[in-house]
Amino acid sequence: MIVRVRYLFALLALAHVSIALVDDVLDIIKLGKEISEDIINSWDIVGKPFNASGGVELPLFRRREKAVLRRIAQISRSIEKVEASIERTSGVLMLLTKNNGKGSRLELRLHEMTDLLSRVSAADAKMREYVTLQRDLEKITLENFAMWCVSHDAGALPSILDRVHALIAPPHKHLLGRNLFGLVLEDVGDEHPDLCELQMSQHQLIYDMYNTISLAEIKGYAMMQFSWMLLRIYGKGNFTQEASLTRQRYGQRTNQTAAAARAALSLAKRDLHRCDPEVHKEGVTYEMVKRLLQGYIENEVDLNSDGTCRENCAYYTVAENKGCFKDQFCSKQKACKGRIIDCTFVESDMWVCQPNSWYDHRRYQWIKYESGRTLGHADTCSGITTKVDSWWRWNLLHCSYCFCLCEEDVHDNGTQRFFSLVEALADFDRNKVVTGIRLVKHGRVFHLQVSEGTLGERGSVTPGSWVELKSKFDPEDYEVTEGVDFHTLTYEKRAIDLDELESPSGHVMTGARFRMIGAHLHFEIRATPFNYTTGRLSPERSLWISNDNTDGTFSPRKKLDLTSPDIPTRSNVPLPVDSIHDQYMEFTHSDMSKDAAQNTVPYIDIQPVQPLKGAALLSGAGIIHRGIPGSGGFLAAKVITYDFSHHVQAEMPSEENYHEDDTTDFVPMVN
Structure with missing residues (x-):
């Protein structure tokens, strides 16, 4: 189970360093080419098959065996370097959790893919261990491992790689349906909250999966090619044609995987934003523009220089505070020192709940009129409740309280x-x-x-x-x-x-x-x-x-x-x-x-x-x-x-210096 969980992360193990991994993979490709050229050039010494059970000088046999194992060690160190640089992420786990228990096609295929990739990685780890312990190992141990790496058995390495490829390029689409890339795109929609949390675009998700699968292909191809070389050293055959077929199949798989990735990448969205957090918190997840336009209660008597009530609230489309008549409600609130805009009359009398703090960005928690109409949420008042009533002046003019908008003075410290x-x-x-x-x-x-x-x-x-x-x-x-x-x-x-x-x-x-x-x-x-x-x-x-x-x-x-x-x-x-x-x-x-x-x-x-x-x-x-x-x-x-789809391509290793009499060189695909 530990191995399985570990490789749940492997499918998207590049989620936080995906581009760095691509760069490291390219370093592996470069190293693989150099090693393959070295093997080709030195095959006259290393590559001649012989019967290891009789008539052979043991030191020569060991030198040839070690020459191949040294090259395996070089490749292993490069792959190990890549894996050491990968930060574990919850990308696949996220997809599995979302689909857990549903028995969906995506969940089943993700489980299958992670299981197969874990087997490839386990085999690669075993190969590294054998290289480290080569002096203490019997020839039969390496021989059996090499045989498994090229066996036709259902559980052997070639079959595992074929099954990985079948998830990406189904051999019978009308029976098996969408490939894994397509299922991921279908599952991860535009507003998928987990992508927001993971901070990956659909494009990056597909690209990371492609890179991880490509790395597994490189591992498998390396193990298979070096296995043919070891078996040739051990006198089991020439294996020239077998190595060539391995190379061809690897090329076909890589080309088809790249094509499937390009198709998915062309459909995948590249934009990314943040979704709602679990808890909204001012100063942490959001901030507010303050005192731009804010509801404000003002009596019309304080909206004109004459201190009269001859007009109505609608008259004051743009006004200013001109004073505080007889210290009424105006004395109990902070006056608007900027422009007062778009006043309207609602009702004459009201109760107003004001915050306790003079520096609260709200002027009122709620306003409740005598008719029962309420502005805001009037369940409770954590501040001060004040009764505010309009009045008659000389029994002729009604001095109404207006509901206006305050555009606060820009010099006010509360203005943001x-x-x-x-x-x-x-x-x-x-x-x-x-x-x-x-x-x-x-x-x-x-x-x-x-x-x-x-x-x-x-x-x-x-x-x-x-x-x-x-x-x-x-x-x-x-x-x-x-x-x-x-x-x-x-x-x-x-x-x-x-x-x-x-x-x-x-x-x-x-x-x-x-x-x-x-x-x-x-x-x-x-x-x-x-x-x-x-x-x-x-x-x-x-x-x-x-x-x-x-x-x-x-x-x-x-x-x-x-x-x-x-x-x-x-x-x-x-x-x-x-x-x-x-x-x-x-x-x-x-x-x-x-x-x-x-x-x-x-x-x-x-x-x-x-x-x-x-x-x-x-x-x-x-x-x-x-x-x-x-x-x-x-x-x-x-x-x-960034759109990486144009850079996803598979090129066959160069045919230069390749001869039918030689074993096939190990050159991973260039992606």
């Missing part, structure tokens, strides 16, 4: 509605790329922050860390300028564009920023060309990618409306992505009836989006909205992982 326009960049001059993105709040300002990693050969990424914010400031600082360093959300300028941006082919993401286009806060990414083989960036050729669509274009952006939005942490269902590329939305107040308009929505999701803990290559990112009708939802970041 500023977005940094400073670029967030990876250190591309040191060949670093963006590996993650998040929205963070420092002081009263929201920033984009990126994580970076060092780009290596063939898409490998060495994880780094989160890049320190380039500029930490307060809007009151004299050295920063509005419109250049930061943007202030206002009633007129509270729109944010929702876009999903991707770098051109041959480019990777090296930065992100907000900038203003008209009244819209706009998202952009920095794309930098790179050489896939060498991993070198060309930062001097970088460009900023954006979707500069405005209201004045032929096909303007569409607005994502928030309908009667409650605060999102009250939702009892998961909030999926409901935005699409080329939309925009406006920050607004929470619903008047549900929350007394006390919060600004959407909330800001500050959970980091960092696939594979910073070891994944990214080609794009976006700003999205997660929500449902009736909820304010969350504004969030997303990433788009």
